[in-house]
Structure formats: C-alpha cells, structure tokens
Amino acid sequence: MTRYNFWFFISLVIALIVALPILTVFFSFFSETSNYFNVLKNTFLFEYINNSLIILISVLIITFFIGVTSAYFVSFYDFPFSNFFSWALILAFAIPGYIFAFSIIAFFENYGTAYTILTNLFGEYNYNPLIPKFDSLVGSIIAISFSLFPYVFVLTRSSFLYQSNNYIEVGQNLGLSEKETFYKIILPSARPAIIAGLALVAMECLSDFGTVSFFSVNTLTTGIYNSWLSFDDLNTANQISFILLIFILLLFSLEIYSRREAKYHQPTRGFKPINKIKLTGKKSLIPFTFCFLIFFVSFIFPVSQMIFWTFKFPKYFQDIDILKINLNTLYLVGLASLCLVAISLLINFGSRISKSKILNYLTNFSISGYAIPGVILAVAFITFFSNLSDLITNNFNVGSTKHLFIGSISGLILAYFVRFFSLSFNGIKSSYEKINNSIDESAYLLGYSKVKTFSKIHVPYLKNNIILIIVLISLEIIKELPITMILRPFNFETFATQAYVYASQDLLEAAALPSLFLISWATILILFSSKYILSPKN
C-alpha cells in the first residue's frame, strides 16, 4: 500500500481543519498591529492578565481543597449517604459557571431571594444591608470554582479508589500511623491525578467567558470578545488570543504529562480494594456535613433558585418559545454528533487498516482542538473566513462568501467539530485499540471484506462507546456558550444563549426557564454517563 493514499489525505484535511484556529491566531499575531492594540497594551492588557491570573489562582486553591477533601471522604470513609455523595457531587457538572453566577446574584441582590426568605420567616423589614454582597471578582471565583471542582473530585477519587490496599497495608505494617499513611503513601501516589485535574480546571477557568462576562470582570476572554464586538478589531482579538493560548498550551502539556505519570501509579496485578473505615455518630458528622454543604451549594442551590424563579414569573413560559429552543438544541447536538462520530470512526478505521505511522502523527496533531477556549476558536474562525471570503471576492467575481460559515449552522457545526473532535476521536480510539488485530484477520478469512468487517464486527463492538461519546458531546454542546453565541445564525437560540442574553439584559428572572431546562438536560446526560465518568480511566 502506498504511503500517501486516500486515508492519508482525509486525515490531513481533518488535521488542517482542527488546526485552523491555532494557525490563524499565530499568523495574526505577527501581522500588522492596529492602533487599538497599542492603546490596549498601555492600559487594559495588564488588567486583563491580572484579573485572569487572580481568578485562576483562587479557583485552583478552592477546587483543590473542595475536590481533594470530598474525594478523600467518599473514598476512605463509610458515613451516611457516602455512596450517594460519591456520584451526586459530579452533578455540579450540570451547572455551567454562568448559571451559577445568575443564582448568586439572584439570591443575594437587593430584594432578591434571600430577602424574600427572610421576609417570609421574620416579617417585613429592610434586610438589604444585612445580606452580604459579592464583589464581582469574588463572585466569579466562587461561581467558577463550584462549577469546575468535579474535575479534581473525579480524577482524585478514581486515583484513591484504584490505589491498591496492599500499599496501605504495607505502610501500616511498617508502623505508619493513619495520618502518616495519608501524607506519605496515599497523597503522593494521587499527585499526578490531582495535578491533571487541576490542569483541566485551569484550562476551563481561563477559557471561561460566560461567568466573567456576566460579572463584567475584564479578563483575557472578555477582552477578546470586546475587541471583536465593540471595536470590530479582529487583529487585536487574535493578539490577546495568542497570549491566552500560551497559558493554555502550557497547561495542556502539564495535563498530558501528569496523565502519563498517573499511569505508573496504577497497580496492575494483586489489586485489592480499600477497606473503608466505618464512621458512625459524631465522627461521621464532619464528612457528612462537608459533602452535604458542597452538594447543596454546587447543585441544590442553583437548581432551586432556578425552579423558584421559573414558577415565580410564569409569564416567561409564554414569552420564550421553549419548544423551539429544545428543537434547536436537538438539531445542533444531532448534527454535530453525527459528523463527529462518523468522521472519528472513518479516521480510526482508516488508520487501522492502513497501519501508517504518518497517519498516527497527523491524528495526534488534530486532537489539540479541545484545549482552545471557545472564544478564541470563534474569533479565529471569523478572522479566517472573513479573510478567505475577501480573498475569493478580490480574485474571482463572486459576492461575499462569509455567510456560508459565519452566522450559519454549517459554521457552528464546523466550530463544534474543531472543539470536540479530540473528545470523540480519542473516545473511539481507546475502545478501538482493544480489538485485537487477529480478530480483523479472522473475519477476512471467514470471507468478510474490510467494509463488512467494519459494519459487522467493529461497529457492534463500539456501539456502547459511540453512545457514550454522543452523550458527552451533547453535554458539552448544551453547556457551550461563547462559540454558539458568536457563530450562531441571527435569532437562533439555545438554552445557553437564551439564558445569557436575558441575563445580560438584566432580565435574570427570564433567564431562569432556559437555565432550568439546560440543567435538566445536562443532569440526565450526566446520570446516563456517570458510570463512565467515575471509572478509573477518566
């Protein structure tokens, strides 16, 4: 078989598409600088970086504390509801940072939910001065932390859980106390997993747009968005993107490195599960209270806030065409997962039957998309297609082709594709690699062609995996805000954009209904995939 065959070209095209945003940002950085960037450099840029870093560091500290502590409690102790908490805490994944932010404001604002509760309990009084108000920076930090801590929780928990009891027993046998065992054996071996979790938190935190933009905090992401929207300056937007990308790519490599490390800490043979310590009475109070508080704040609080408002202001049931938004979401999710899964399967199959090394490098390259923040991706997308359109218009006698990809469903799907290709490609690959090569050969020898082997052996085997990938893609797309917001067609709303648009117009009560729908869908999808999320591999 030749080295440059059909499969090679397909993979090359996919790799190029996925690399588009990075390449665009890279080239823009070295192209001419508009005036605005100079102004920015002298004034706001340092504020952007400063705010981004303050949020990042605070979020890392909080998620580390919440994530590791709760993971420790549910992995090593048996207390009332400990099994419930071990999966319920991941429900926080269903609440995007911006919805958590809506809830904070809704609860603590003047005459907000807290005020109503106090009035109902203690009668009329001006409680407003008594209710604490959050600084917008603090609010962002809390909202982002509670929406991202599950990354640390999930990875740390699986590392604790799959730590063989043998090591702990050896430690005790060598005379270590319970405390020493934790600090000298358990924590060090979970370190790579914790770092990987924190790296993910950091990437997501730097990528966050909804929360900081709602709180009007100037960070790198809002800076990108504003220079595009308010100043119509794509170059500047891309230049800020470049700075942000450097941070992100550093974290991305840290995450990959830590995951590799984490593999060495996984026992293969002689695995014995941990004996959980049973806690009753007073002793169980600390872990129970801790986990309950986290669960309450991260999930119950925003959900009940949204429910409360949805029913307090029922008029929005009529104002918002919720059925249409459901259909829109379904449409996007369906189309995107179809493209992603089909192409991931195709590329995986191609690299399997052509066994080419170049193909492997190419596909590895195309997975970088996931690390790129949605805002950067969307702005880079617009930059690329505007330039392309201008190029075509100038050279050929055709009108603007911008609208083919900007403000259109096809553009939106393409952007989702870039962002989620690694998720779907790697998900399918990991499962595909478990099919032994001699299984394919057996099928050939039993008279099955390559295509028939694919449809009769591979696809049935990968079926569950494909469903799971679709669930995860759907979860991501439902929560996705900046890409959808920037690239969607005019008046095309998803739960996320509808909620955000209302919220940014100070119509928080109207944002409740789409938010509640978003949370419900996300919760269902999380429950569906919880077994996978909680497994040791992820």
Added chain:
Amino acid sequence: MSKNFFEIRNGHFLASEKNKVNNVNLKIEKQGDIVTLLGPSGVGKTTILRTIAGLQKINSGEIYLKNKIISSENFHLEPEKRNIALSFQDNSLFPNYKVIDNINFGKKRSNGNGFEIKASHIIKLLHIEAILEKYPHQISAGEAQRVSLARSIMSKPDLLLLDEPFSNIDQSLKDEIQYSVKNLLKKISLTTILVTHDSFEAFSLADKCGVILNQELKQFDVPYSVHHEPNSLEVAKFLNRGVFVEVEVIETDCAVHSLKHSVLGEIRGKLVNNFPVGSKVKLLLQPEDLIHDDQSKLKLEVIDRKFRGTNFIYTLKTIHDEQIPVFVHSHHIHQHEKNEKFGIKTPIFIDHLVCF
C-alpha cells in the same frame, strides 16, 4: 499449472529481516491430507501460514490452491476470497458475540468442498457444549482455542491452517482432542496444514511432516522417515533423539552394512545414505538403539541416571569421553549406580544407520 491440490513453489516468506524462510517447495498432492510444519519458535512458521492465508504478501515464488494461483510476486488474492481458514494461536474470537455465534460466523459461506458437517457434532467433539452461551472473555485460553478451531472448520474452507492449535489445552484433554480432530478432518476430507513446535504432535497427526530450521524447509517427508531417517545433521539435532559418535564404514556391499566404533566395536544395520568403505562418519545413536546386557563383555561406566517413568535413561561414558544414552525399562530387576560398570549387548544392531 500445478497438478497438486496445493503447492508452494520456490516460496520466499518474509516477516522481518530475521524472521524469514527461503526457497520453500511443498506439495500436498491430494485433498484431505494433513501436513504439519515443525520448527523452533520464531523460525517463521506462522509467517508461512499467514502468507498462505493471504494476510501477508509473498516475497517471491508462487502458491497454488486447487490449480489456481493465489499468491505470487505480482498477484495477491485478498484473504476473504481465498476460502482458507486460519485458526490463530492467540485468541481471535469476536468479543461481542457469544461462543455459539462465533462458531456459526462463517457458516453462511456457500463455497467449500461440499462436506456436510453439523455444528453440534464439532461442539461435542471439542467438548465445548458447556460454554456456548458465554462470551469470549468469560472462557479460558484452552477453550478459546477449541472454539476458534470449531469456527474455522465450520466455515467449510478448502484449506485449513492451524497455528499451534492445541498449545493451551490441558494435557489430559489434548490426546483425546488431537485424535478426534484428526479423525474428523479425515472424515470430511479437509486438507490441513498445522504448525507446531511439538514433534510428537507433528508426527502423530501428519500424513507428511516438514521441518523448518535456519530459514529453510530442511526436510519434507512422511513422519516415520523424518524420525528415523533425518536428512541432515540439523534435523537430527533439532529432533534431539540422541548423540553422534565417530565411526568408520567397514562394509557396504551386503544387505547388512557394517560400521566400526573404537569402543563399541561392530555396529550393523542399513545405511540410510551411501558412503564409500573406509570413510569416517558421524553415526546417530539413539537411546533405544543400545540394549542392556549384564552378561556382556562390553562394559561402560555410568555417569548419570534419569528416571523417566516407564524407563530410565542411563548416560554412559566411553574411554574417549563420548557420552552415550541408553534406555532401560524401569521394571528392570536391578539398578546401576553412578560409577558402576554397565554391560551392553554385542554385536550392536540398528535398523537405520543415520550417518553424516
């Protein structure tokens, strides 16, 4: 055109630089014959099977099946079109299908040599009735091998290739299964090439047996000949049947040939290869060739004794430091300790005198 059922002509097989087999010429004249290929691990036996099956291309030479060329330097028939079944050494069952579905996977194929066979018959023969509803990951390696064998036979191939098919099967079950599989293959007249490193397995199953050593097919013959008349020093050494001693050829004209060894004296028998009188050659001495006789005047010193269940193997030493193994039935009335003298019946008579 080849007149044989199957033929490899000047085949060069290449898996990697080290793992190759050159210049293979092998014929299976009639349908239903069983051929075994014997050789040490890593010699390229599996490469040959994979090439015959079409999973790899042949480096040079030709392969014919039923008078049609299936592989040559310029032609390669895709594996799914060859109607050749290969039962892999490792587990290659489809993980998402039950055992019974795996077995029936190739059943729908219409081609084949027309033999009629029922799945239930094979299942009973291979003792896999109890695991039919299980999935491949729930069964043992030995069971997986038998299922894979059943699947290959059920696909009614023209040619069945088996790669170490009994390697993971318990010793107690192995003999029975080898016996019944051989009978089945003969009954349905399914031509088979089996690869193994176990010479007992190779000899007991085969109509013809090939020995692959040092990148070559050294000998291809009926098992009896391979065993008794190895055609080269390498084959004899690989089969590990005995030792070589220096002898001189004395007499080759009569029906009974005669050799002379400096200590053992005259050795009679029939020379497998021709040598002129007076030439110095190496004679293969196998443990069963010498007969113990306490009355004999020819006595040698015992330097080792191994108990092998039905017999002892004594190792004797000549004054020229040659070490000679001798079988003695373990019911023999008395045993000889180390350093004792041990008598050997003279004159020595060996049916096949294998000399090089």
